[in-house]
Amino acid sequence: MIPYEPQDFPSCPPQQNSDPRLPHRQTSESAQQLKREIGEDSAGYPRQPVPGSNAIEVENSANNAGYPRQSVQSSNSDIVQERQRDFFPRVDEDELMKFKRWATSEEAAEKLIAVEKLIAAEKLNKHRESDSSSSPFRPLHMEFDPATEVQPVEPNRFKAVRQFADAERNRGKVHLMWDTVESKYVIAKVMPNWWVGSCHADFIKNHPDEIEFPWNDIGCMKFLNHRKVPLGVVLLGVYRDERNTEVVSSFATEGDLFMWCSHPERPPAGAEREEIMRPLITQLLRGVRQLHDLNIVHRDISLENILVTKTDRQDDWRLLIIDFGMSDRQRFYEGQPRGKRSYQAPEAHEPGEHDGFLIDAFAVGVVVYCILVNDYPWLSTRPVVDKCFAYAKACGFRSYVQKRTLRNTDIPVASILSEPALRLLEGLLNLDTEQRLTLGEEAWKSDGVSSRKSVWDEDWFQRP
Numbered sequence: 001m002i003p004y005e006p007q008d009f010p011s012c013p014p015q016q017n018s019d020p021r022l023p024h025r026q027t028s029e030s031a032q033q034l035k036r037e038i039g040e041d042s043a044g045y046p047r048q049p050v051p052g053s054n055a056i057e058v059e060n061s062a063n064n065a066g067y068p069r070q071s072v073q074s075s076n077s078d079i080v081q082e083r084q085r086d087f088f089p090r091v092d093e094d095e096l097m098k099f100k101r102w103a104t105s106e107e108a109a110e111k112l113i114a115v116e117k118l119i120a121a122e123k124l125n126k127h128r129e130s131d132s133s134s135s136p137f138r139p140l141h142m143e144f145d146p147a148t149e150v151q152p153v154e155p156n157r158f159k160a161v162r163q164f165a166d167a168e169r170n171r172g173k174v175h176l177m178w179d180t181v182e183s184k185y186v187i188a189k190v191m192p193n194w195w196v197g198s199c200h201a202d203f204i205k206n207h208p209d210e211i212e213f214p215w216n217d218i219g220c221m222k223f224l225n226h227r228k229v230p231l232g233v234v235l236l237g238v239y240r241d242e243r244n245t246e247v248v249s250s251f252a253t254e255g256d257l258f259m260w261c262s263h264p265e266r267p268p269a270g271a272e273r274e275e276i277m278r279p280l281i282t283q284l285l286r287g288v289r290q291l292h293d294l295n296i297v298h299r300d301i302s303l304e305n306i307l308v309t310k311t312d313r314q315d316d317w318r319l320l321i322i323d324f325g326m327s328d329r330q331r332f333y334e335g336q337p338r339g340k341r342s343y344q345a346p347e348a349h350e351p352g353e354h355d356g357f358l359i360d361a362f363a364v365g366v367v368v369y370c371i372l373v374n375d376y377p378w379l380s381t382r383p384v385v386d387k388c389f390a391y392a393k394a395c396g397f398r399s400y401v402q403k404r405t406l407r408n409t410d411i412p413v414a415s416i417l418s419e420p421a422l423r424l425l426e427g428l429l430n431l432d433t434e435q436r437l438t439l440g441e442e443a444w445k446s447d448g449v450s451s452r453k454s455v456w457d458e459d460w461f462q463r464p
């Protein structure tokens with residue numbers, strides 16, 4: 001076995017912490033330093049403009065309701081001139097004169113108008129299709145109508161119990177509240193109005209470089225509730241006063257998966273922990289698959305965005321997925337990586353189109369590693385930034401976990417994981433997107449048979 005040399009992994013979380021469990025969220029001092037170095041903001045997301053989302057493009061392409069602007073009725077000569085530019089970018093003068101004579105005739109004008117109408121009708125149909133409530137491509141923010149669904153704050157109804165967490169990315173706070181009407185605890189995510197704006201279009205106008213959209217999150221919660229999807233928290237209402245917007249939802253009793261995993265009651269990494277975590281991991285994989293089957297890619301899966309709540313049964317927990325601000329209805333997309341840097345699939349740093357299903361699958365792999373090992377595998381998937389990831393990339397995941405030791409011990413990570421768990425992780429964290437395990441989504445199937453190996457083919461799930 002290769003001896004462990006801490007200096008080989010200087011980007012790992014600091015070793016001096018005596019608590020062997022998940023030691024800190026990714027906003028610790030060392031992580032903050034790393035962020036400063038790689039130019040990421042305090043929530044762990046890279047700061048880069050989203051292609052196609054600057055204010056001018058939004059202004060030009062959409063009106064306030066989010067529909068693309070219909071072009072103003074052009075006059076015949078406008079249309080002719082536009083067509084001439086399109087048809088003859090590099091023709092000789094004679095050809096152009098001939099065309100001009102034809103194009104200014106009445107017959108040509110009629111033809112062009114007819115073509116123009118057809119194009120406009122086709123465009124309109126496409127948008128009607130994607131805006132219609134049954135469309136699987138309907139933008140998530142459209143599931144919630146701020147104009148009619150936001151209510152005034154009811155000051156006597158919700159009583160603050162305590163602050164529960166920061167909503168860093170949304171410049172807000174998450175509060176535990178007591179609902180005096182329903183007599184139950186609820187969660188209120190309180191965001192300042194200057195940040196959240198009055199609707200999605202307003203938000204984009206004010207924050208053209210943002211890649212996380214609060215109205216997407218609200219719309220997605222409502223959509224999942226409407227479809228009775230078990231992994232969604234219940235959206236209880238959106239309230240607003242002159243300063244803040246409060247998104248009130250059902251309370252997950254155990255907090256997020258980070259809190260749950262690092263709770264002192266959980267057993268340390270090893271066989272017992274694997275057994276306890278198996279039902280939760282199964283729920284997670286099923287839940288993300290269900291999202292994908294509903295045509296939603298999450299793009300920000302992390303320990304903090306998965307909640308745990310107790311059910312009525314002893315030692316039984318249910319997982320909920322939150323924070324759909326970066327989610328989208330488009331499976332394939334281009335552009336910068338989304339989500340927190342430990343969880344970003346390596347291909348997301350490359351140019352070109354990415355498969356959101358496989359990007360989420362990689363992030364799920366990182367979550368599964370964190371759950372089982374109680375530590376992060378790496379802090380970033382940019383090899384130049386993180387030596388742990390660079391090692392895994394160069395030598396393979398298996399040899400990485402043979403070398404990487406559990407925090408504050410000399411026990412190699414590979415030695416405490418069962419062989420089926422190792423294979424599951426290897427499959428989900430495969431850097432080759434062609435080989436990465438899928439979550440068994442319907443989209444991979446034709447005639448009911450999957451064209452790719454999925455997590456459900458793994459031995460880890462074959463146990464009773």
Ligand SMILES: Nc1ncnc2c1ncn2[C@@H]1O[C@H](COP(=O)(O)OP(=O)(O)OP(=O)(O)O)[C@@H](O)[C@H]1O
Nearest residue numbers: 043165167168169170174187250251252256304323
């Ligand atoms: N319904 C809930 N029940 C229990 N805890 C919750 C609930 N909703 C949110 N939280 C806690 O609040 C944290 C932040 O919530 P959320 O992810 O929605 O906000 P955010 O603005 O995206 O913040 P961040 O930038 O930290 O992701 C979660 O990680 C979780 O710890």
Ligand SMILES: [Mg+2]
Nearest residue numbers: 304305322323
């Ligand atoms: Mg979050």
